Amino acid sequence: MEKVCSVSDVPEGTMRGFTVKLRYLLLVNLGGKFYAMDAVCPHMGGYLPIGKFENGIVTCPVHGSQYDVKTGKLVKDVPGFLKILTGGGSRDLNSYNVEVEDGSVFVKF
Numbered sequence: 001m002e003k004v005c006s007v008s009d010v011p012e013g014t015m016r017g018f019t020v021k022l023r024y025l026l027l028v029n030l031g032g033k034f035y036a037m038d039a040v041c042p043h044m045g046g047y048l049p050i051g052k053f054e055n056g057i058v059t060c061p062v063h064g065s066q067y068d069v070k071t072g073k074l075v076k077d078v079p080g081f082l083k084i085l086t087g088g089g090s091r092d093l094n095s096y097n098v099e100v101e102d103g104s105v106f107v108k109f
Contacts, residue, residue, distance in 0.1 A: 001099060001106035008035070010100040010105070015058060015069070017049030020107065025096070027105065028069040030056055037072040041065055041106045044089040064088040 002020050004027055010016045015028040018041045024039035026048050030063050039048050046062030054061075057075060066076035072095035097108040 001108050004036070004105045004107050007034075007103050007105060008102060015049060015053045017047065021109065023109065025107065026054070026058065026069070027098075028058070030038075030069060034098040034100060035069045036098050036104050037069065038093040039065070041090060042093070060090075067093055070093055 004018050005016075010027050010029045012029050012032055014048050018025045018027055024047070026037050026039035028035045031079055032083070040046070041048060043058040043065055044058065044062045046060040048058050048060060048067070051059045051061040052093060056069055057066050058069055064073065064076070066072065072093035074090050074092050075098055077090050099103065099106045099108075
């Protein structure tokens with residue numbers, strides 16, 4: 001397990017990006033429970049921590065792909081014409097196990 005931050009660094013209902021062991025990580029506090037997944041959209045490299053976060057879904061700021069923050073699963077892909085123009089759509093993101101201990105958040109890669 002790798003320490004990412006303190007619990008207070010990601011208030012409830014927010015998300016934040018971190019770099020841990022050379023990985024871009026998105027950490028989300030949803031209802032007091034923490035979730036972690038890759039922070040870069042595989043479609044065009046959008047940095048998800050600057051995207052929109054609402055109702056457990058993060059939206060890529062580049063082309064609008066949407067991901068479930070609990071699982072990393074793609075819930076809405078880019079529109080069809082963008083798939084054609086850019087050579088493909090998005091895919092699921094890696095999600096990681098999170099543990100909270102003594103006020104710190106840890107992620108297992």
